[in-house]
Each structure stands twice: as structure tokens, then as C-alpha cells.
Amino acid sequence: MAKDFATREEDYSKWYNDIVLKADLAENSAVRGSMVIKPYGYAIWEMMQAALDKMFKDTGHENAYFPLFIPKSFFSKEAAHVAGFAKECAVVTHYRLKNDEDGKIIVDPDAKLTEELIVRPTSETIIWDTYRKWVKSWRDLPILVNQWANVVRWEMRTRLFLRTAEFLWQEGHTAHATKPEAMEEAEKMLGVYTTFAQEFMAMPVLQGVKTENERFAGALETFCIEALMQDGKALQAGTSHFLGQNFAKAFDVKYLSKENKLEHVWATSWGVSTRLIGGLIMSHSDDSGLVLPPKLAPHQVVIVPIYRKDEERIAVIEKGKEIKKELERVGIRVKLDDRDTQKPGYKFAEWEFKGVPLRIAIGPRDLKNSTVELARRDTLSKEFTAMEGLKEKVLDLLEEIQESLYSRALKFREENTNSVDNWDEFKDIIKNKGGFVMAHWDGTSETENKIKDETKATIRSIPLDYQDSEEGVCVFSGKPSKGRVVFAKAY
């Protein structure tokens, strides 16, 4: 175990917090509930952004940017949407400060806005107000736009990355001529998120739709991916909403169809946030700190030189540079830690809790034997290996680590997914074991709420293959059920 680290066993929340802080990902700021994302944490976000952005563009989307502020009146246009967000909005009421008689800075009461501005908690309203101007004809559709932005939701309780008052995300907002086209878009983006989670984050996810209770405010259908964390709690990792014509009607977005008929357009929105970094941490990390999947690690390989005397230092670092160059030539992200201010043992420990997938140590002994010491973060194993053929070996290992993290996480999820038909067993598993519980449900919000009150478990999703799955009776009410849904306690 790393020095000063809580273990998962001892205190899971503290373990999580320790990793965020000690791995230098983020810290709490002077602003309540808002974090500073530090360079190493932001580098991970940039890796995520790069991969996602490419996938969005490959599926035909373009980036744009809409205002941070939304006029208050926009919020009264879509009733369900307002109800969902009203309680957690930051509101701008004035536009100026001044000095009072004591020289203190105060809000200038004369500078009151005639209409208050809402700091966006999400951008549907401002975007749909804009789309009205963009859409006249069926030829203007579809609009496939994504925005990388920050949003603010005034949360009661916050946790680094998992829930902060301000967070970074992307939000896609699309407009379509027909319902099937919009539905197809919502499903397509769920697929993009799934691919990203599994192939890049090495985090297995369940695809499904939300129940009415858990649905996005203003959506007709919310698709989601849900991941299982190491403490047995579920994390909603991404959502894609089919919004129907709700926003088009609220903001009067109409087009003339080929048949010369005036129609409302169909909408989707979809988003993932910096919360994914929390999911990444809780999927793979261990009691020695962060573990990063190679595809998202800012440094895939770190080289630590070992030396005593000056001439050794020069020779070893020279070799380190050579290896770095060679690895970079095949596209590997390499950090040569040539700081003379820290000793090797310190560097080993540091890169370990920062989660770098592979570490190469080179010392005088290696120069003589033409070897390096190669250590894996995921298994914490190390071996001496020949410098000859190193880059092939590293490439293979990075791929192997990526796959092994995924299969380890998948195995964990499988071991912590239980099909349950008995109410007492349901309560017992939710309370004592956690994980996903697949159980029959009668389809009513009433039952869902009662289960939540009694166990704190919610329906994370209704699996996409729900319609074809087995019939049964609701684990709580005994009424008929068309299939099993996924229950869990959630973040």
C-alpha cells in the first residue's frame, strides 16, 4: 500500500479522495463545490476529449459554441425541463459592483438586470431558441451540433469529479425532420458512448433506457450507459435523450417539408462530463493509487534513470532519450523523468500512484547488460528485459494492459451482478453486497419509489433487450413483469 493512502477496504470515499489529490488530478477550490482541475487531471480530460471529438466528427457532427447565460424567460417555455432544473440554478441579477461609504465592495443596487440571466445548467433552451432561426426548410435538416462547455448545477453535496457545482462536458444537440431519424441519432450516440467507455476507458457498461422517474427533464426517452464501481455502486456514465418535439414546440422550431407542410422538428441531446474521470478512477485503481488504461494515459510509459555519479547520469539519460525517441516513433506517449531533484525510489512511487501503465528503469547495470527493468502498473509486476525489441514489447504490453483492465472490470461486474426473485434476498444483496441486481418490476413509478424508499436502490436502466427477455412477476409487488431491469445504489 502507498504511504498516506487509505485503502478501499478501510474507507472507500477517502481512498477515492486520496487518489484524486495525491495523483494530482484536482483539488477543492476557494469556490464552494467547485474544483480546480490540475494539469495531470486536465491531461486525462484532453485525452478523453480528443477521442470523443473524433468519434463525434466521424459520425457527422460539428462543434459550435452557445452563450453561458440564458435569459430567465427561456426556462418557462418547457414545463418539465424547468421543473427538473429550477432548484439548482445559479442566477445573475446584477451587472456591476461599486464601493460603499466604508470603501467595501458591494453589488450596485442600481445595476439590476431587467431580466435575470441563468448560468446554463444545460443548453437546450438557448440552443433551441437559436435553431428556430436556422431552420426553415427540410433542406436545413438535420442539424448535428456538439458543444464543449462548462455548466453549473447548484448541488447540495459535491465530490471531486463525481459531482461538482461547475463541471466540464460536451452536449450534442441535434434537429431532425422525422421521428425515426431522431431516434436513430439518439441510439447512435449511445453507441458512441458505449464504444468510448469500453474501448478507451476499459470500463464495461450496460446499455439501457431510463424509467420515467430517472428520465432527463424534457425528454421522451433517455438512453444511458451504466457502469459498476468497485464499491458496488452504479455510475451513470453517459446519457442520450430522444426529446421528441417538446423543444421544437416550446421554441417554435418548424420547417416546410417536401410536401410543403409546416412541421415541428425532432430533437436529441446527449452528453458526457468530467464525471467520467471519476468513473475511470473507480473502475481500475487499487490501493497503490491510480491505474490508467493505456489509451487514455497522458504518459503511457515513464522512463526513470538511475545513477550515482555524474558520468553515469549522463550515460543513462542519454540512453533514456534514445529509448524515448524510439518509442515515440511508433506513437507511444513517453515521459523521461530526468529530474535531478528526486531519487529513483521517490519517482517509482510517484508514477505508480499517478497510474502510468508502464515504467522503464535504466541504470548503469542495464547499460552494461543492454537491458531495462520493465514494470507494469496493473499487476505491479516487473522484469528485466533486453533493450533489443523493446518497442515491440512495449506496444504488446500496452495493448495487453488495456485488454486486461477491461476484462478485470468485466469480471468484477459479472461477479457483482445477481438475478433476484425474492424480496428479502433483494434487500439483503442491495444492503450488504451491492452491485447490479437484475429483478422483475411491474413497470410502475409507484413500485419504483417504494423500492427506493426501502432500499435506496433505484432502477439504473431498463436493458435494451427488455422486450425479448423473460416474463415474470415483480420482485416487490408480485404483479406481472415483462422482463428484468437493473437495480443498484447509484452515485
Place this chain on the structure above:
RNA sequence: CGGGGUAUGGCGCAGUCCGGCUAGCGUACCUGCUUUGGGAGCAGGGGGUCGCAGGUUCGAAUCCUGCUACCCCGACCA
């Protein structure tokens, strides 16, 4: 918003009950020497209006009053 707790060098804490000399410890930081294949050792050194405002007192980190911030547990949520 309900319940509990905390506020003292960068960080983590002791001291507060029972007021009293220059506010202490660990760590981090700085300098020097020895070290360097898993978080180095020794020596020396710098850094704190004790959360804020008021009060009691010869004297307040310590007692009293008010305020603020943060943390944990719930309810709300990506």
C-alpha cells in the same frame, strides 16, 4: 434544507476542559555534507495577526456573544 463535527505555519495535528513566559509536534520547504536499483540520513534554518467581529480580564488560541466557512451523514442530482 435537517443532523453531527471542525476551524492553530503549505498539509496533517497537539494545546482549549482548568486563561499566564518566546504557541508546539510530524511532514513539506531552504542550506550544507553524505546518499541514489522502491518514498534517504544527519546538522542547521525560514515560515503562524491561532476562521472573522465584538466583549470579559493585568493578561485570551484558551472564557462569553454574534457571524462565516469548510467537512461528514441524510434528502436532491450527471
